[in-house]
Amino acid sequence: MAAAEPAEFRDPRLVAVYDAMCPWSREDDFFLSLVNETPASRVLDLGCGTGRLALGIAAAGHRMTGVDPARASLDAARAKPGAERVTWIEGRSSILPAAAFDTALMTSHVAQFVVEDDEWRRTLADLKRALVPGGRLVFDTRDPDARAWEHWNPIDSRREIALPDGRIVIAWNEVTAVQDGAVSFIYHYVFPNGLDVPSAATLRFRSEQEVRSSLQDAGFTVEQIYGGWNREPIGAGDGEFLVIARA
Numbered sequence: 001m002a003a004a005e006p007a008e009f010r011d012p013r014l015v016a017v018y019d020a021m022c023p024w025s026r027e028d029d030f031f032l033s034l035v036n037e038t039p040a041s042r043v044l045d046l047g048c049g050t051g052r053l054a055l056g057i058a059a060a061g062h063r064m065t066g067v068d069p070a071r072a073s074l075d076a077a078r079a080k081p082g083a084e085r086v087t088w089i090e091g092r093s094s095i096l097p098a099a100a101f102d103t104a105l106m107t108s109h110v111a112q113f114v115v116e117d118d119e120w121r122r123t124l125a126d127l128k129r130a131l132v133p134g135g136r137l138v139f140d141t142r143d144p145d146a147r148a149w150e151h152w153n154p155i156d157s158r159r160e161i162a163l164p165d166g167r168i169v170i171a172w173n174e175v176t177a178v179q180d181g182a183v184s185f186i187y188h189y190v191f192p193n194g195l196d197v198p199s200a201a202t203l204r205f206r207s208e209q210e211v212r213s214s215l216q217d218a219g220f221t222v223e224q225i226y227g228g229w230n231r232e233p234i235g236a237g238d239g240e241f242l243v244i245a246r247a
């Protein structure tokens with residue numbers, strides 16, 4: 001059974017914080033540049049969240065579909081300028097049409113929210129079916145060897161986030177369990193009135209071998225795995241696996 005989505009994506013108060021915390025970044029540049037290698041293409045953003053990247057890709061002239069299970073995030077996406085250029089669908093990979101996309105993306109570590117092996121297998125099978133033959137799947141997932149979760153503590157992770165209305169939200173993260181390749185944590189968001197709205201989540205950290213073999217089992221050919229946003233090799237970049245696979 002699929003895990004419940006974290007409050008971060010389904011509570012409208014936290015969705016507004018997410019948007020303020022996550023403006024366009026070099027990570028979006030990385031994904032957009034790969035999509036642009038196929039001009040005017042059909043692109044899927046699975047786990048599109050509040051739509052930042054989907055809107056940017058649509059504005060670059062691609063036919064864009066954004067899919068996400070969290071209604072509040074999609075509502076925020078639908079309210080943004082240019083939203084009419086994107087087809088927004090509430091759901092997971094199971095609702096994807098067949099042979100409909102040239103490129104499928106999962107960005108900002110959506111792949112890690114798919115924790116269980118059987119759900120990951122189903123997600124990859126659905127993505128393979130949704131891509132045209134030769135289409136590309138591109139996603140990011142953190143390299144477990146970089147042990148990013150060791151910085152997810154109240155001191156290292158503390159941030160002050162300014163909302164568009166000027167309010168400041170203080171956020172920090174604390175890990176509650178590290179087990180079987182998965183890291184559970186609670187993100188705290190404290191609003192100016194003192195209200196602490198926690199968001200619990202579990203992320204799966206797959207090894208390079210697990211990433212490669214799961215893709216191969218789903219019928220993909222792995223073309224490239226970078227270790228960082230400037231296309232560094234694994235281990236020499238940002239502690240990421242930036243995966244490009246062909247259907």
Ligand SMILES: C[S@@+](CC[C@H](N)C(=O)[O-])C[C@H]1O[C@@H](n2cnc3c(N)ncnc32)[C@H](O)[C@@H]1O
Pocket residue numbers: 002005009022046047048049050051052053067068069070073091092093106107108109110113114
């Ligand atoms: C960290 S956010 C990333 C959102 C967006 N891709 C971005 O770059 O801002 C993770 C998103 O994955 C979505 N998600 C979680 N589990 C999912 C699943 N099984 N299939 C598709 N999306 C999922 C969440 O609802 C959330 O919007």
